[in-house]
Amino acid sequence: MRATVAVAGVAALLLLVTLAACGDSAGDTSAKLVPGASVLDHLERVTLTAWPASNLPADVRAVLDGRADFTGFTITADDWLGGGPVPETFRHFLRDRDAFRWRGVLPSAQDGLTSCYTLTHRGREVAPFERTSKDGRRLADSQWWEEETGTAFFWPAGTTDLLVFAPEAPGEVAVTPCPEQRGELARLEWGVGTGAGAGTRPGADWLRRRVTLGEVSRPALLGAAPSELRFEAGPLAADTLRFAVGVLDHAVLVTDGRLDPGSGLGDGVTFAIEVQAAGGERTRVWQRHVTTAEAWVQDAADLSGWLGTDVALYLVSEPGPAGDGDFDYGLWSGLQLDGPVDAAPARPHVVLIDIDTLRADRLGLYGCERDTSPHLDAWAAEQAVLYADATSASSWTLPATASIVTGLAVQQHAVLEFPSKLSRATPSVAVFLRAAGYETAAISNSGFLSPAFGFDRGFDVFDYSREVYDVNEDLGWEELVTTLGRRRSARPLFLFVQTYVVHAPYTYDELFADPEAPYDGPFAGQEVSYDNVIHPYLKGELELDEADRAYALRLYDAGIARLDVLLRDLLAGLDEVFVDEPYMVVITSDHGEEFFEHGKMNHGYSLYDEVLRVPLIVRYPDGEPARHALPASTLDIVPTILDVAGLPVPERLSGRSLRAALPAARPRVSRQLDGLQALHFDGWKLIVQDPDQPASASMETPPRIPFGDPVYEAHPGGPTPDGDAADEHFLGFADGPPVQLFALGDDPREQNNLADADPDRAERMRALLAEFIRLHPEVEPTPGDGDVSMDDDLLEELRQLGYIGDR
Numbered sequence: 001m002r003a004t005v006a007v008a009g010v011a012a013l014l015l016l017v018t019l020a021a022c023g024d025s026a027g028d029t030s031a032k033l034v035p036g037a038s039v040l041d042h043l044e045r046v047t048l049t050a051w052p053a054s055n056l057p058a059d060v061r062a063v064l065d066g067r068a069d070f071t072g073f074t075i076t077a078d079d080w081l082g083g084g085p086v087p088e089t090f091r092h093f094l095r096d097r098d099a100f101r102w103r104g105v106l107p108s109a110q111d112g113l114t115s116c117y118t119l120t121h122r123g124r125e126v127a128p129f130e131r132t133s134k135d136g137r138r139l140a141d142s143q144w145w146e147e148e149t150g151t152a153f154f155w156p157a158g159t160t161d162l163l164v165f166a167p168e169a170p171g172e173v174a175v176t177p178c179p180e181q182r183g184e185l186a187r188l189e190w191g192v193g194t195g196a197g198a199g200t201r202p203g204a205d206w207l208r209r210r211v212t213l214g215e216v217s218r219p220a221l222l223g224a225a226p227s228e229l230r231f232e233a234g235p236l237a238a239d240t241l242r243f244a245v246g247v248l249d250h251a252v253l254v255t256d257g258r259l260d261p262g263s264g265l266g267d268g269v270t271f272a273i274e275v276q277a278a279g280g281e282r283t284r285v286w287q288r289h290v291t292t293a294e295a296w297v298q299d300a301a302d303l304s305g306w307l308g309t310d311v312a313l314y315l316v317s318e319p320g321p322a323g324d325g326d327f328d329y330g331l332w333s334g335l336q337l338d339g340p341v342d343a344a345p346a347r348p349h350v351v352l353i354d355i356d357t358l359r360a361d362r363l364g365l366y367g368c369e370r371d372t373s374p375h376l377d378a379w380a381a382e383q384a385v386l387y388a389d390a391t392s393a394s395s396w397t398l399p400a401t402a403s404i405v406t407g408l409a410v411q412q413h414a415v416l417e418f419p420s421k422l423s424r425a426t427p428s429v430a431v432f433l434r435a436a437g438y439e440t441a442a443i444s445n446s447g448f449l450s451p452a453f454g455f456d457r458g459f460d461v462f463d464y465s466r467e468v469y470d471v472n473e474d475l476g477w478e479e480l481v482t483t484l485g486r487r488r489s490a491r492p493l494f495l496f497v498q499t500y501v502v503h504a505p506y507t508y509d510e511l512f513a514d515p516e517a518p519y520d521g522p523f524a525g526q527e528v529s530y531d532n533v534i535h536p537y538l539k540g541e542l543e544l545d546e547a548d549r550a551y552a553l554r555l556y557d558a559g560i561a562r563l564d565v566l567l568r569d570l571l572a573g574l575d576e577v578f579v580d581e582p583y584m585v586v587i588t589s590d591h592g593e594e595f596f597e598h599g600k601m602n603h604g605y606s607l608y609d610e611v612l613r614v615p616l617i618v619r620y621p622d623g624e625p626a627r628h629a630l631p632a633s634t635l636d637i638v639p640t641i642l643d644v645a646g647l648p649v650p651e652r653l654s655g656r657s658l659r660a661a662l663p664a665a666r667p668r669v670s671r672q673l674d675g676l677q678a679l680h681f682d683g684w685k686l687i688v689q690d691p692d693q694p695a696s697a698s699m700e701t702p703p704r705i706p707f708g709d710p711v712y713e714a715h716p717g718g719p720t721p722d723g724d725a726a727d728e729h730f731l732g733f734a735d736g737p738p739v740q741l742f743a744l745g746d747d748p749r750e751q752n753n754l755a756d757a758d759p760d761r762a763e764r765m766r767a768l769l770a771e772f773i774r775l776h777p778e779v780e781p782t783p784g785d786g787d788v789s790m791d792d793d794l795l796e797e798l799r800q801l802g803y804i805g806d807r
Helices: 008-025 058-066 183-187 190-194 374-383 397-406 429-435 477-485 530-538 546-577 634-644 759-775 792-800
Strands: 046-050 073-075 100-105 117-121 124-126 142-146 151-155 161-166 173-177 208-213 216-224 227-235 240-248 251-255 258-262 269-277 282-290 297-302 310-319 329-338 349-355 385-387 439-444 461-464 493-499 583-588 616-619 626-628 668-671 676-681 684-689 739-743
Touching (some): 058 251, 058 258, 124 142, 161 173, 208 329, 216 227, 216 310, 240 269, 240 282, 282 297, 374 546, 374 616, 429 439, 429 634, 477 546, 493 546, 546 583, 616 634
Parallel strands (some): 439 493
Antiparallel strands (some): 117 124, 208 216, 240 297, 251 258, 269 282, 385 616, 583 616, 676 684, 684 739
C-alpha cells in the first residue's frame, strides 16, 4: 500500500500563516495596504464589473456545445475485431509476452484538445500509462496499462480506433471523459468550465492561474477581452503600481468536426489602468496594446497624484483591432503597489543559491589545492558558516533539488523518476515563505529547474533562461541586483538563484593549464561534452588516459573559477542592496561530479561521496563566520530557513535547523533509482543496491522513461529490442556489489568495501536505513498534478545536459 502522511496539518499551517501575513486587512477593503502589497493577494477586494460571454468563434463554440451531453463509449466483449500479431515495435513494450492485436471502433475520434479519459476493463479501472518517444516527447495517444494481465490499451489521437494488445481477447471496455473533458478551454472560458449560463460572471478566485509566457512563469489574473476588474485599493500608501501583462496564444481550429490547437488567430489585447477616487471620475493613467509575440510586458503606472487618497483601480482589457475578442485572453500579473518604506521588513530576507554539479572538494574552502574559488573563500571567511560535512539527498538534479526546496527526503516527495514533478502536496520553501508574506522570485538556467517539473510553485516570478552553455553569456545576475536595488517594499524577499554554469559540457579554458606539462591529447582546445567524451567513455567506446582525465578535471575547475567571479559580484551586490537590513544567504549544490574515482565520470550512476558531498555555506543575519564539522544535509536547508524566518517547521520534514545543536552522529539518507540507497552514520557509509525495494510505494514498477536511447518506448523493466535488460539503461543503474560498507575516516575515497568483513555493522546500518524510511514515508500526492509537459527547447536542454539521448 502507498504510505500516506496527512496533509491537513500543512494546509492548516499555510492558512494560519496566510492570515497572519494579511493582518487586519484580510477582508477589510478600507484598510491601508503596505508598500509591496499585491492585488493577487487581496482578491477579496476584486470584483468583475464586465466579463465577456465567450472569446470563442461560433464554429468552435458549436463543437463544444455538441459535446455537452457526451458521456463516453462502451465496447462490449463481442465487439472486438480481428486479432492478429502485435506489431514488432510494441513487442518489447509487452515484455515479449504472447499477445495479440485487437481493435474496437469508437463512434467519435479523440481530438487534440481532449486527452483526459478514464478506462475500465471488465468493470475495473485501468491505470493510465505514459509513453515517451526516443527524443523524450510525450506521445499524444491516450494509453493505459493493465499490469496484472499484461494488457495495453491505446487510443491514437485523431482516430476512432481503440487498440488493445493482450494475451487474450479483451472483455467489455468503457471509455469515459474526465469530469471536465473540454480540456484547456475550460480554464479560459467561464461557461465551458462551469456550465454557467449566459450573463453570469466568475468570481475573482476563478480568474487566478499560473501562466508561463516566454521564459517566465507567473501567477496572474485572467482578463479576457472585453473585461474589467475593479480593485478597492483603499487609502493609497503607494505611488506606483508595478505589473506585467501578457496575452495567451491559445487559439483552436475546427478540422473535420475536431478541435485542434492553433496559433496566431487572436489579434492581441489593449490593456489599460484607470484610477477613481471616491465620488470622482475615472482617470486612465496607462494603456498599451500587447500581442502574443511579446510574452510578458513589464511596466508601471504612476499613482503619485492619489497618494493617501481612498481609490479604486480598474484593470481594463479591451479587444484587439478586429474588435471581436476572438481568442483575446489577456493576463495581469505582479500588480504590486510600491511606495516609500519607513522601516526594514519584520523578517529577514532569504537568498538560496543552488550551483548544479558543484562538488565540495573542488572549492578552496573545502581543501582544493587549485585556487578555484578565492572570492567565495574570502566572503565565507568573513561572513558565513561553513558546514564541512554536508551530503545531498540524491546524485542527480531532479530528486536532489526537489529535496533542497521541500526539505523532504526522496522517498517522501517521490520525484525520482523521469519525467515527474513536485506535487502540490509537497510545498516548497517558496510556498511557505510566500504564505508568510514574503515576495518570492527565482532565476534559473532551466533544464530540470523549470515550470515543467513544478519548481515555479510559490514564486511571484520564476525566470528561467534557456541559454545555459555559453561561458560568456549573461546569467542575468547583474540585472537582478539592479532590480533588487529598486525595490520599495515593506515585505521581505525570498530569492532563489540556480545555475548550470559548472555542469557539463565543460567549456574549453586555459585556466589551470599546466605550463610544464601542456595537454596535447585528442581533445586539446575542445570542450568536454556528452557527445564527444562522456557518453562514449561510459559506453566503453572511448579510452581516456591520465592526461585526458586531468584535462577534463581542469576544465571543470575552470568552470568553478568562472562561477567564483559571478558569485563575487552577486554577493557584493546583496551586501549593497540589503545594507542595514537583516538577510541570510544559503549556498549549496544539488550533487557533485564523478571524475573516475570509481570508474565513471558524470553523475547519477552511483551514491559515492564524490557525488554526495556538496558545499553548504550559510550567511546568517548576524553575519558571524564559523566552521562546523558535525554532519549536515541539504535536507536541513528548509528547516533552517524557516527557523531563521521565525516560522514553524513542519514535523514531516526530514532535516533539522542547522541553528539547533547538531548531534555528532545522525542518519543521513540518499537515494537513487533502482533501489540504490546510501546511509551516512557516525563515520560509516552504507550503500545498498536493492532493486526489489522501490523508492516509494508509487514506484512499485521502475520509472517510466529510461535514459538510454534503445528503450524509450519500452515498458519499464521490460527487455529492449536488442535483448538487454532495460534496467541497465536507466540513469540510476549502478555497478558494484549489492552491499558496500566503508569506514570513511580511514577510507574517505571509498575503495575498501568492508561489508563481508563486518557483516554485523552492515546489518545494523541497514536497520537504521529502514527505520529512517519508516519514519519518513511518502507524502500522498495530489491527484492530477503530476503530468509533465516538455517542449522542444526543454528536451534539447536536457539532451545537452546529458539526461536524454544517446548514452
